[in-house]
Amino acid sequence: MSRPGLILKLSCPDQPGIVAKVANYVAGHRGNLIEFAQFSDQLGGKFFARLEIETQELDVDAQDFITGFGTLGRSLQADWHFRRLPYRMKTAVLVTKTDHCLNEILWRAGLDELPIEITSIIGNRGNCRSIAERANLPFHEIPMDGDAREPGFEQIRALVTEQDVELIVLARFMQILPNDFCRDFAGRIINIHHSFLPAFIGANPYQQAYARGVKLIGATCHYVTADLDAGPIIEQEVERVHHFHTPADLVRLGRNCERVAIAKGIRFHVHDRTIIDGHRAIVFPD
């Protein structure tokens, strides 16, 4: 991801010859395919692809290459998206009290595992302020209890719009987003839910898991839609538990699942390795 290049994501109705046409376009302009991940969905009749293209030898300007693809893209009735590399995605992180997911994101961003630029950390509580400050990142405390909820979300909306935020990460953010917010940022909000969805939707999933006596707990990283905890799943992790684990133990053990799942989910998203297809997410992992 660090070399100059392009990522192309594409989905279209399946039909013979797509790979040839797309690869021809790339090769015709002397692009070098580093990776061509592809999925022909025989059941849904759709084609999905992600291409990673080195552009050093390109015979046209990268922007012309992108623009020129339009003719082919339209003829395939495709949805497509180009990303120019190197890239850092502007990201806002929303938090409430617990900080392990935020910590993980900061740590991995620092290691360059996550090519993101965190423009702001927003909390409806102040608990994560010190972590944000230690990382020299702006922290915005925006109360959302009771009547403060509606203006709170308006404030978030104003902030992320002003900062050209492309990705909103709910890192254990304990508020349900308004429907219009979900709609307006569709495909750009990632949540971590602390259960193996669709089991234990909603509040206190570890308590629910304890009560049900499951032998594995989990965490689910998914895109947010207006339908609570029902958006397309990007990644899931599980951990074995036993009868002697209390709900507090599940919280402790589950933190690790949450950290891994949210970090992988964000990485897949910012590397353009995900394509949303209705209720499901295509993921080309790395």
Next chain:
Amino acid sequence: MSRPGLILKLSCPDQPGIVAKVANYVAGHRGNLIEFAQFSDQLGGKFFARLEIETQELDVDAQDFITGFGTLGRSLQADWHFRRLPYRMKTAVLVTKTDHCLNEILWRAGLDELPIEITSIIGNRGNCRSIAERANLPFHEIPMDGDAREPGFEQIRALVTEQDVELIVLARFMQILPNDFCRDFAGRIINIHHSFLPAFIGANPYQQAYARGVKLIGATCHYVTADLDAGPIIEQEVERVHHFHTPADLVRLGRNCERVAIAKGIRFHVHDRTIIDGHRAIVFPD
């Protein structure tokens, strides 16, 4: 489990001194504790234990040892159960069409991983007849469609009663048991559900999992109660899946989870390694 000995399962209100009292009873009669698994449930205020006792040096007859425990057991307000080793549990296996769980049970029983004596294989379809016959086991085809359902279950009840069956295994048996049947055999019916419960209760869980786009599928081995797919969980297994897996692929990949989960679940049960505690199962694994 092959040497002469005893297994004692016990649960009672938690209180200081239980371990000492129970261990004293054993040592007082020159029993030798091979294993003393114990769980003090701080949240529920209950104590659970499983003891494995060598009885070669016992100073009384094993039956007297068992009877004599009653005084202590009652003083602890305990539920308890002794099993004399070696032991083979009389087991009926109920099937419908698919045979992989039945196969697994037969294979593991043959390897002595499962100390069971299969008294009968009962199918509401004839698909598993040939497997039963190849294993020299009686196969009973009992139709259960429509009006045949009620007399069908009466027939099963008569059969397992006559054969002194102690364990009924639903090895992908595609009928919902009548409530009174569940009640009368409470704690003695084990089912394999082909999902990670409580996700995807009911029919076609792999199709449900595909539609939801989960990244892990699973199987759950649990005790059967009148509440569908809600009985105490004994064991769960999961397997990672990807967007390119069709529902048919999930069926294929899930078979392995099902086989492992049901085999472990049966093993824990027949080795007396499970104690049902309301909606949960205590499992002391081996």
Next chain:
Amino acid sequence: MSRPGLILKLSCPDQPGIVAKVANYVAGHRGNLIEFAQFSDQLGGKFFARLEIETQELDVDAQDFITGFGTLGRSLQADWHFRRLPYRMKTAVLVTKTDHCLNEILWRAGLDELPIEITSIIGNRGNCRSIAERANLPFHEIPMDGDAREPGFEQIRALVTEQDVELIVLARFMQILPNDFCRDFAGRIINIHHSFLPAFIGANPYQQAYARGVKLIGATCHYVTADLDAGPIIEQEVERVHHFHTPADLVRLGRNCERVAIAKGIRFHVHDRTIIDGHRAIVFPD
């Protein structure tokens, strides 16, 4: 895999334009790409691909399509291989005493998970004879102790040659193959080793694992080379173990890893999802 079609495996020096050229060849003859898995090895400078092609609409005969690819293949300096679908690979299974891997192969072949035709089961002991016979498959007992070793392997060689065997599976076959045998069948012999290679090479790996006190045991399915247990790895499975597990418990628990690893390994091989690259195996899983 059941529809008429072709699988193309290909490896060549990496260079721009390969995907386009290969996809053009397919599309130019009206082949329909179902799957195009590809790997550009940036470190090794090589390109690997596996294509699955529907051929109903092909404008030439499948054989002409295959032959015609030669011009392109040679110009890419490629190694390549076509397989016509549907296909069943002729397979010999070599065993000694334990039968769980053989059982698994028979079971999965019966379910059509493994498109193989078992031409013979060969044992240097007679233990697996009854299983073979129950499956209506020819069993050849070929002793190999002491002086019988060399003529034994000559007999195997004669048998598999006569039967046009394409794949030899060592399903817990406890003899080390002669070097020339390994060489002559390079890339066509698959072994299951009952450890997480490269840990515990050679005899009694479970005993070794017990002595070392590992917390996970495993199994490794790999191609056989003259270098013992060092051939390219296709698949590995692990299972968590504890201090209370004896070597006999490790044998019991490990069986499941072995079964899963060998079944996946064979499946990947017969579906042409593996490409050997020196000491490593490229695997495009399904």
Next chain:
Amino acid sequence: MSRPGLILKLSCPDQPGIVAKVANYVAGHRGNLIEFAQFSDQLGGKFFARLEIETQELDVDAQDFITGFGTLGRSLQADWHFRRLPYRMKTAVLVTKTDHCLNEILWRAGLDELPIEITSIIGNRGNCRSIAERANLPFHEIPMDGDAREPGFEQIRALVTEQDVELIVLARFMQILPNDFCRDFAGRIINIHHSFLPAFIGANPYQQAYARGVKLIGATCHYVTADLDAGPIIEQEVERVHHFHTPADLVRLGRNCERVAIAKGIRFHVHDRTIIDGHRAIVFPD
């Protein structure tokens, strides 16, 4: 672990009646057993136990309870150890360049998952200084290259002795400890090795794993002995990898295994859940 209480670890030759005798001692002084984990090693003829005892109701002073146990302990020919709760173990962390394991330890200690008091962070490079300082912990840079090695380790020895350090954690410390150092702190040094031991002992295990083409990588947390990477294993973690992962990817993916394994290993040790038995470690997990 936060209530006043005691942990007793004990190992002795196996013999009938141990559980009764030990439990009697506890109950006789009105101690309340919260947990009694036990292992009768039938192969090695040894008995191991860990008891967690609430002491609010004790009829003697805790110190008298501990001292008084001596008579029983000696009669059992036992090694035993009492720990008074609550407790924080004085710990020194040794590092070189990479900081993810140090980070993890600091994070979990902050969450009270690890009841340790970090007395010093010692680096043979300065890379981790800023992390230490941000956590308000003393950082000691002690060079160890070439001739500096011997005096360097003398300096460490002086420091940990002066600070009454009970646990030395090698958190990706890239120096081999001198034999006498290993001996003098036997059972009190924990290392994380970035491979699934005993595979890939020594330097560059991820590079070794890449070259070998394994399908799973791992990390091993173990006690340090003079025999490199051969000490008793406490915990192991693995992660699935694919042919497209470079050695750099393995480093990235492996970090998570390392973090989890070292955190669990330290937790088990400081909670007295480990007993070293020759080359193996008994671990009673929580």
